[in-house]
Amino acid sequence: MLKRLSLTARVKLVLLAGAIAVGIALPYMVPQFFVGLATLALILGLFSMSIDLLGGYAGLVTLGQAGIAAAAGYGVGYMANRVGAGHLTQILVGLALGLLVSAIFGAMAMRADGVYFMMITLAQGMIVWGLSMRLTHITGAENGLTGIIRPPVIGLYWQFYWFVLGVVLLCSLALYVVVHSPFGSAVRGLRESEARMRMLGYNTALQKFYVFMVAGFFATLSGILLVYLNQFISPSAAHLTASALGVLQAILGGLGTLVGPMIGSFILVAFQNVVSQYLERWPTLMGLTFIVVILFAQKGIVGAVSKSWYAWLRRRGRDEELSEVARQEGPVALESSESA
Amino acid sequence: MRSRRMRTPTALLAVLILVVVACGAPGGGGDATSTTSGEAPDGDVTTTTAPAGGGDTSTAEVGGGEGEPLRIGVLQPITGAIAASGQDAVDAWELYWENHSTEVAGRTIEWRVEDTGGDPDTTLQKVEELVGNYGAEIIVGALLANTTLALADRLKDNPDVVVISPIGSADDLTQRVRDQYPNFVRAGGWTSSQTSHVLGDWAYQQGYRNAATICADYAFGHEMCGGFVQVFTERGGTVEPANQLWNPLGAQDFATYVTQLQGMDVDAVFAVQVGGAVADLLQTWSDFGMKDQLPLLAGETLTDISNIRNLDFSVVEGLISAGHWAEGLDTPETQEFVQVFDEATGELPSYYAAAAWTAAQYIDATLQATGGDTSDKQAFLEAMRELELQTPFGPSVLDDYGNPIYDIYIREVQQRDDGRFWNVPIETYEDIDQFWPFEPEEYLQQPVYSREFQGNASEG
Numbered sequence: 001m002l003k004r005l006s007l008t009a010r011v012k013l014v015l016l017a018g019a020i021a022v023g024i025a026l027p028y029m030v031p032q033f034f035v036g037l038a039t040l041a042l043i044l045g046l047f048s049m050s051i052d053l054l055g056g057y058a059g060l061v062t063l064g065q066a067g068i069a070a071a072a073g074y075g076v077g078y079m080a081n082r083v084g085a086g087h088l089t090q091i092l093v094g095l096a097l098g099l100l101v102s103a104i105f106g107a108m109a110m111r112a113d114g115v116y117f118m119m120i121t122l123a124q125g126m127i128v129w130g131l132s133m134r135l136t137h138i139t140g141a142e143n144g145l146t147g148i149i150r151p152p153v154i155g156l157y158w159q160f161y162w163f164v165l166g167v168v169l170l171c172s173l174a175l176y177v178v179v180h181s182p183f184g185s186a187v188r189g190l191r192e193s194e195a196r197m198r199m200l201g202y203n204t205a206l207q208k209f210y211v212f213m214v215a216g217f218f219a220t221l222s223g224i225l226l227v228y229l230n231q232f233i234s235p236s237a238a239h240l241t242a243s244a245l246g247v248l249q250a251i252l253g254g255l256g257t258l259v260g261p262m263i264g265s266f267i268l269v270a271f272q273n274v275v276s277q278y279l280e281r282w283p284t285l286m287g288l289t290f291i292v293v294i295l296f297a298q299k300g301i302v303g304a305v306s307k308s309w310y311a312w313l314r315r316r317g318r319d320e321e322l323s324e325v326a327r328q329e330g331p332v333a334l335e336s337s338e339s340a
Numbered sequence: 341m342r343s344r345r346m347r348t349p350t351a352l353l354a355v356l357i358l359v360v361v362a363c364g365a366p367g368g369g370g371d372a373t374s375t376t377s378g379e380a381p382d383g384d385v386t387t388t389t390a391p392a393g394g395g396d397t398s399t400a401e402v403g404g405g406e407g408e409p410l411r412i413g414v415l416q417p418i419t420g421a422i423a424a425s426g427q428d429a430v431d432a433w434e435l436y437w438e439n440h441s442t443e444v445a446g447r448t449i450e451w452r453v454e455d456t457g458g459d460p461d462t463t464l465q466k467v468e469e470l471v472g473n474y475g476a477e478i479i480v481g482a483l484l485a486n487t488t489l490a491l492a493d494r495l496k497d498n499p500d501v502v503v504i505s506p507i508g509s510a511d512d513l514t515q516r517v518r519d520q521y522p523n524f525v526r527a528g529g530w531t532s533s534q535t536s537h538v539l540g541d542w543a544y545q546q547g548y549r550n551a552a553t554i555c556a557d558y559a560f561g562h563e564m565c566g567g568f569v570q571v572f573t574e575r576g577g578t579v580e581p582a583n584q585l586w587n588p589l590g591a592q593d594f595a596t597y598v599t600q601l602q603g604m605d606v607d608a609v610f611a612v613q614v615g616g617a618v619a620d621l622l623q624t625w626s627d628f629g630m631k632d633q634l635p636l637l638a639g640e641t642l643t644d645i646s647n648i649r650n651l652d653f654s655v656v657e658g659l660i661s662a663g664h665w666a667e668g669l670d671t672p673e674t675q676e677f678v679q680v681f682d683e684a685t686g687e688l689p690s691y692y693a694a695a696a697w698t699a700a701q702y703i704d705a706t707l708q709a710t711g712g713d714t715s716d717k718q719a720f721l722e723a724m725r726e727l728e729l730q731t732p733f734g735p736s737v738l739d740d741y742g743n744p745i746y747d748i749y750i751r752e753v754q755q756r757d758d759g760r761f762w763n764v765p766i767e768t769y770e771d772i773d774q775f776w777p778f779e780p781e782e783y784l785q786q787p788v789y790s791r792e793f794q795g796n797a798s799e800g
Binding site: 031032033036037040133136141142143144146147230231232234236237241272273276277280283 | 418419452454455459460461462464465466468469472473484485486489490493494510558559790791792
């Protein structure tokens with residue numbers, strides 16, 4: 001079966017399998033601290049993927065996704081800290097709250113696009129932040145909510161890591177299915193030309209609402225995972241910074257690639273927690289990295305790598321392979337290498 | 341075509357997920373203490389042993405035996421909005437150990453500075469790093485109340501770590517929820533309302549009867565403001581609830597607030613701000629000519645030297661505040677520290693700096709008292725509570741709740757001979773604990789100060 005796949009697809013599969021194998025084996029290879037960081041990176045990666053679905057595929061860059069994730073986290077935190085409910089209730093309330101907020105935000109934003117969409121979502125995210133600062137009785141204001149304990153089955157750090165890995169893999173799979181489904185094509189149509197989509201008879205506002213809800217669902221899941229990782233939530237979880245970091249991760253890794261945001265997330269977490277141990281001016285280095293990526297690799301790390309890969313294929317005279325890629329991925333995939 | 345391309349990765353992923361689930365099962369199963377197959381992690385619930393076996397440093401390295409280095413994690417915000425204050429604290433911490441031997445009672449003091457960025461979530465990651473990876477036995481931090489709370493909460497069940505909070509001042513950590521944090525102590529620290537209680541009393545003594553307030557709208561502002569309002573009104577003063585203004589944290593334009601204060605029929609204003617808002621408020625206050633019309637009584641941070649050192653002297657001249665720190669205090673301990681800090685950094689030290697220095701002094705003295713033994717953290721804390729130290733803050737002793745009892749100073753901003761200015765004590769309230777002038781039991785009955793509860797006795 002593998003033989004019928006193109007070289008590109010085979011390389012991708014091998015890389016993916018390698019990454020997953022390393023992911024599974026990680027708790028055996030590195031100390032607790034790094035497993036904790038990997039857990040964080042996976043969760044933030046999932047969060048960033050939900051932004052990628054909107055920003056990379058639908059062309060709707062959001063700056064309020066952290067509001068949705070934080071709403072879900074507060075749902076869990078409130079049930080745990082203030083009500084003392086069981087884990088199932090915590091998770092269900094978290095899910096319900098995240099989805100409810102997504103629905104409200106989606107309905108508000110579904111008729112906007114471009115910069116206007118960005119501004120609306122920015123305001124939405126900050127509304128959640130403002131409420132979490134203001135509703136002291138519910139959210140504990142900036143002191144946050146503590147006393148959130150992970151379910152005992154996934155209580156230990158490595159159990160939780162594997163659980164997160166499993167959830168993130170499932171979600172990635174689901175996202176992969178979504179973006180390659182007819183619905184995914186319609187979503188990409190929104191990005192390419194909303195007017196034409198409307199001409200073709202699509203209710204584009206409704207399409208946007210649907211994709212917002214799907215992205216909101218994954219953001220909700222990431223919010224619930226994050227609150228169980230930190231066992232703590234405070235308004236900074238909903239702040240613009242959190243949303244913007246998610247967008248930056250996606251851009252760094254490559255928008256519209258799904259795997260890019262995950263790579264970006266690992267890089268950002270490494271900067272924040274590992275580089276910072278050796279370099280006090282790590283934000284400077286991080287900023288420089290972003291500038292370099294934006295200047296020289298506009299499609300992010302994944303974009304740059306695939307560009308070099310296609311260039312290599314071309315030099316090797318594998319035109320047959322390239323046309324296969326073009327047939328599978330559409331001419332868009334080759335665009336970057338052709339413009340070089 | 342499309343569906344076939346999807347099928348292979350899908351199948352592969354499904355298989356791998358199954359593998360994950362299978363691998364996770366032994367540890368995640370009902371009986372986590374039993375050892376399963378050789379490949380499976382030996383999941384011991386009580387000690388957090390890593391699957392690799394013994395890879396967990398929090399149990400492996402924290403011995404506390406004599407001769408081993410004592411590792412201390414210093415958690416401060418050295419990037420972000422409050423980086424200047426955090427950097428002050430880190431500088432003072434390092435200066436202490438430059439001026440004192442790092443060999444204490446047979447232990448070598450080692451530390452690692454980590455950056456909280458002023459964010460609770462980041463703080464939690466750094467706590468994992470310092471305790472789990474570095475092997476810190478003592479954590480000194482953090483700065484903002486929310487990061488301190490996150491830090492204290494994460495480590496409250498860890499008997500191998502002591503949390504020393506010299507700056508983070510959230511009242512409840514040594515008050516109502518004290519029992520939840522058995523390893524938390526504020527050596528070199530304070531509670532937010534501790535100093536404003538004193539200012540409330542002093543204001544009434546000065547003959548002020550009707551005060552307005554303008555405070556930053558978050559927990560620290562609520563607590564400081566409440567401390568002032570409660571004592572001032574219980575003494576007999578009046579604070580109209582409508583005369584309590586709350587500005588959002590990080591407000592930059594105080595013109596509207598100052599205009600509102602102008603229209604109020606009051607004889608004094610109590611104000612608390614932090615960070616950049618301090619300069620904005622004081623400058624506006626001065627620009628509007630209010631400085632000569634209405635006495636401004638400042639909560640400690642409003643005239644902290646780190647917040648006012650770049651202002652013009654005319655803006656801050658003669659401002660009255662209450663604080664546990666007064667860099668103009670004429671004692672050998674204070675002036676030695678001020679001089680060391682000034683020589684090293686070219687600045688007069690803020691309370692953030694004094695607090696970090698004092699925390700180091702506490703650790704130093706406690707180690708000497710226990711002969712370098714840190715194996716029993718509760719015994720270590722007990723030894724710390726017995727100390728009576730002469731610190732840059734003045735005499736300091738810890739109360740039963742883990743908060744220092746200090747002299748609290750009424751301070752005035754005065755010019756030094758070299759042209760710079762600083763806070764000089766003009767009156768001293770001796771031996772003030774976090775409850776003064778109330779009895780602890782009685783005080784702990786009331787809720788912690790919030791925007792809704794200011795302890796206002798003149799209300800209704």
